[in-house]
Amino acid sequence: MAIRDITTAEFEAAVATGVSLVDFWATWCGPCKMQGAILETKLAPEHPELNILKVDVDSNPELAAQFGVQSIPTLLVIRDGKLVKQFVGVTPPDEILAAIGTVG
16 A cells, blocks of 8 residues: 555544554654655555555644644554554664554
């Protein structure tokens, strides 16, 4: 699956079924660019089955607040609409995959 940018309005439907990886980020955030590169070059191409979603915190502050996002990048692993794991800061692909594997 390709990486998709989503809004607050699209969020519930986007994470309703299966396992989703949600990246809370902002265009001005250097570490977010590093995390984005990991998602784009490692996770998305090597794991096309992953539902990878990006949420711009500047455009969707209410969604960021709903999950208590205070630092970015923040990654959420969501299974069938329920939060199962949260990472703050740049997270390596093996750590993300390990978390997804434990909820898969």
